[in-house]
Amino acid sequence: GVDAVIMMFALPMLLLGGIGVFCLVTLNEDPETTTVKAVGGIASLGLLAGYLFMMVRGRTPLTLRIMGIAVAAFGLAGLIAVGTVLASDGVTSVGDVIMAVTSVVMVASGLWLAITGRNTFKRQG
Numbered sequence: 563g564v565d566a567v568i569m570m571f572a573l574p575m576l577l578l579g580g581i582g583v584f585c586l587v588t589l590n591e592d593p594e595t596t597t598v599k600a601v602g603g604i605a606s607l608g609l610l611a612g613y614l615f616m617m618v619r620g621r622t623p624l625t626l627r628i629m630g631i632a633v634a635a636f637g638l639a640g641l642i643a644v645g646t647v648l649a650s651d652g653v654t655s656v657g658d659v660i661m662a663v664t665s666v667v668m669v670a671s672g673l674w675l676a677i678t679g680r681n682t683f684k685r686q687g
Contacts, residue, residue, distance in 0.1 A: 574613050582606035594646070602639035608632035623679030630675025637668025 585603030589596055612629040619625050644662045653659060675681060 570617070571614075575610060578606050578610035578613070582610065595643075598639055598643040598646070601635060601642060605632055605635035605639050608635060621681075626675050626681060627677075627679045630672045630677070630679075632672070634669050634672025634676060637665045637670075637672055640665030640668065 582603045582605075585599040585606065589599050589603070609629070609632040612625065612632045615628060616625040640661055644658060644665060647654070647658060648662070
């Protein structure tokens with residue numbers, strides 16, 4: 563019982579909430595990362611809100627749309643971060659390419675969820 567509560571509620575709240583709060587609290591410490599931290603922090607808190615909303619309401623088209631917006635925002639933060647690195651230094655490692663591809667996939671899948679409200683290509687029922 564306790565393990566299930568920790569895995570379903572406490573861990574996501576600590577992880578996503580912690581990332582979001584950290585990004586927003588340390589927003590002005592490094593002027594080069596202000597935009598990335600702002601979008602990433604808001605997106606992380608949005609993912610947490612969407613996750614908790616999904617736990618309360620279930621997997622409905624509305625909750626999937628909310629999660630889609632948060633996932634797309636998180637991918638946008640990744641694209642901004644990778645774009646600033648690529649603009650200044652170019653491709654410095656394989657991680658830059660992986661981050662760019664992952665961010666594009668997150669934006670695309672987030673937009674899919676936000677527009678359609680479903681997580682499959684086939685319509686159910």
